[in-house]
Amino acid sequence: MSQKLLVSGASGHLGQLVLLHLIATLKVDPVNIVAATRRPDGLSAFANKGVSVRFADFEDKASLGPAFDGIDRMLLISTDALDRPGRRLEQQLSAVRVAEEAGIGHVIYTSMPNADKASVIVAPDHARTEAAIEASGIPAWTILRMHWYFENLYMTLPGILHNAGQWFHAAGEGKLANISRDDLALAAATVLAGHTEGKQVLTLSGEEALTTAEQADLISRALDRKITAISITEKSLVEGMTKAGMPEHFARIFASFDVNTADGFAGTVTGDFRRITGVGPQSFSDWLANNKAALQALG
DSSP states (O other): OOOOEEETTTTSHHHHHHHHIIIIISOOOGGGEEEEESOGGGGHHHHTTTOEEEEOOTTOHHHHHHHHTTOSEEEEOOOOOOSSTTHHHHHHHHHHHHHHHTTOSEEEEEEOTTTTTOOOTTHHHHHHHHHHHHHSOOSEEEEEEEOOBGGGHHHHHHHHHHTTTEEEESOTTOEEOOBOHHHHHHHHHHHHHSOOOSEEEEEEOOSOOEEHHHHHHHHHHHHTSOOEEEEOOHHHHHHHHHHTTOOHHHHHHHHHHHHHHHTTSSOOOOSHHHHHHSSOOOOHHHHHHHTHHHHHTTO
């Protein structure tokens, strides 16, 4: 009998890429795929392919039981609810409880590297969600600790270009083992569509770790625009972001990512992506080349 596979947060960027890989890359029959989302209308293209689209709101526990009904394996994509401390954790703990109640046999969770000791302000959300999954009665689970997306550059590069190519950061000489969102989606889809049992923690990284200065140099060469990495303190970085209009709560969160890099928690290179998929991840240089036109259009 075919397994029923559920992707939560399916209308998000990562969720939609997972759906695409399930169908196009892994050739999973769409009738065995369930896409759970707060915005079902946004997944009409997948519904037309035969995917079952179900409403699920992690803040509405009553919606989760019907959404999780009959599911064998579930990908729990970490939510983006960061507007107040604890909100994301509450959502995810609720999802874990309902997944256990629904009898789901395997839960895959998208966490972050070194969740139990990282310096990122929101790391405890991941660590406590991991702990809840491990302490649950869910028979099998996989924690996918995902390094940051190359695609985050789409958020940071416009400000850098607007500021004459000056990239202010508080990462020091710390390194990042970033990876593309598409590669992460492929890995998540492969685990979801597989038949693995047991309990495991995997870390998905690129195959190289780069300092901010090294990234700036590669971006400069790829886009033919001078990008200069300028190391400053965490306090100065927060002040700069708040002066630019970012709420202080979010400025402190974003600055803590740099602190985490400086502390050495974001540069671990592993072979887990290759072990899962059988192929190597896209390099940062290749990703820049493949996305050159879109990145140049940012400024």
